[in-house]
Amino acid sequence: MIEVKNILHSLAVDHYNRIIRSAIKRTTRDRKHYVDDRLTNKIISDNKKINRFLRTLKDDILINDANTGENIITAKPENLHKYVTKYNQGFGESFLTSKSTKDILEHILYYESYEHWNADLFAAKLNIDTCLYCNRQYIQSFNKSGKRKRTLEFDHFYCRNQFPYLALSFYNLIPSCHTCNSTFKGKKVFTINSNLHPYREGFSNEVKFSILPKKIGFINGISSDYELKFIFKNEKSAFSKRAKKNIQIFHLRNLYKEHKDVIDEIIMKSQIYNKAYISALYGSYAGTLFSSPADAVRLVTSNYTDIDNLHKRPLAKLTRDISKELKLI
Numbered sequence: 001m002i003e004v005k006n007i008l009h010s011l012a013v014d015h016y017n018r019i020i021r022s023a024i025k026r027t028t029r030d031r032k033h034y035v036d037d038r039l040t041n042k043i044i045s046d047n048k049k050i051n052r053f054l055r056t057l058k059d060d061i062l063i064n065d066a067n068t069g070e071n072i073i074t075a076k077p078e079n080l081h082k083y084v085t086k087y088n089q090g091f092g093e094s095f096l097t098s099k100s101t102k103d104i105l106e107h108i109l110y111y112e113s114y115e116h117w118n119a120d121l122f123a124a125k126l127n128i129d130t131c132l133y134c135n136r137q138y139i140q141s142f143n144k145s146g147k148r149k150r151t152l153e154f155d156h157f158y159c160r161n162q163f164p165y166l167a168l169s170f171y172n173l174i175p176s177c178h179t180c181n182s183t184f185k186g187k188k189v190f191t192i193n194s195n196l197h198p199y200r201e202g203f204s205n206e207v208k209f210s211i212l213p214k215k216i217g218f219i220n221g222i223s224s225d226y227e228l229k230f231i232f233k234n235e236k237s238a239f240s241k242r243a244k245k246n247i248q249i250f251h252l253r254n255l256y257k258e259h260k261d262v263i264d265e266i267i268m269k270s271q272i273y274n275k276a277y278i279s280a281l282y283g284s285y286a287g288t289l290f291s292s293p294a295d296a297v298r299l300v301t302s303n304y305t306d307i308d309n310l311h312k313r314p315l316a317k318l319t320r321d322i323s324k325e326l327k328l329i
């Protein structure tokens with residue numbers, strides 16, 4: 001679990017404007033008319049509850065919250081749950097997840113139907129290179145014969161099945177790989193209170209990979225004997241409880257055991273290099289091969305190891321933790 005805390009809120013505002021702009025361009029009318037069209041005029045219902053629901057949703061899209069300055073599309077991760085509470089209390093779970101309500105919401109909030117929704121552009125602007133849930137797969141958007149293709153998927157942190165009114169919310173769209181999004185998470189219910197949200201919190205220094213106690217036998221050609229574990233800074237904390245849920249759902253404990261070759265290489269490097277060696281290496285090529293000490297560390301570890309760049313390459317968090325544990329860096 002990699003956290004990306006420096007996401008620019010301007011991207012959320014841009015996302016909002018792109019969605020809302022579709023019809024404004026067509027009709028030259030204002031935002032309010034557009035939302036009116038989508039939420040009321042095009043959907044004729046004599047059901048009072050549905051009408052109340054649509055009015056509420058319209059207000060939550062158009063009117064920014066007085067305290068946060070956000071709306072349901074731009075609400076930050078910690079504020080998404082406010083809408084969950086509001087809609088559950090106001091309308092009840094059975095209404096919100098009923099087929100008729102979902103059909104209406106699919107029409108309104110199905111993002112592919114928005115002319116200016118551009119998932120590829122959205123992905124490119126986010127500039128996130130690996131799945132934030134597993135940090136095992138690259139997620140990318142690329143050009144093929146003039147068309148954009150993606151290996152990236154957007155997971156709905158609050159799933160569309162249970163929380164359809166958050167389907168377009170910027171901070172509810174998590175860049176992830178197909179395995180984490182579809183195979184492992186699917187329709188499982190995640191909330192900010194029960195799981196780690198990558199735009200808010202990740203394993204960071206609270207949850208680390210560890211191989212201690214270890215036996216290193218490479219020098220004699222004997223393979224190393226260790227068990228890869230997660231260690232928690234505070235095992236009993238609410239954070240650790242959330243982290244454990246993510247570890248379980250994305251099968252991280254078992255999957256990472258399959259990366260023994262990478263760990264073996266870090267062990268070997270720890271026998272060859274140390275901080276002083278890397279520092280001397282940097283000194284020899286500073287200003288030529290290396291623009292900063294981090295470049296020398298990256299060359300030796302074959303990965304990004306500073307906390308802000310872990311999303312740039314698969315297994316970066318594993319590399320950081322084991323390299324630090326073995327005092328390679």
Ligand SMILES: [Zn+2]
Nearest residue numbers: 131134177180
């Ligand atoms: Zn993944």
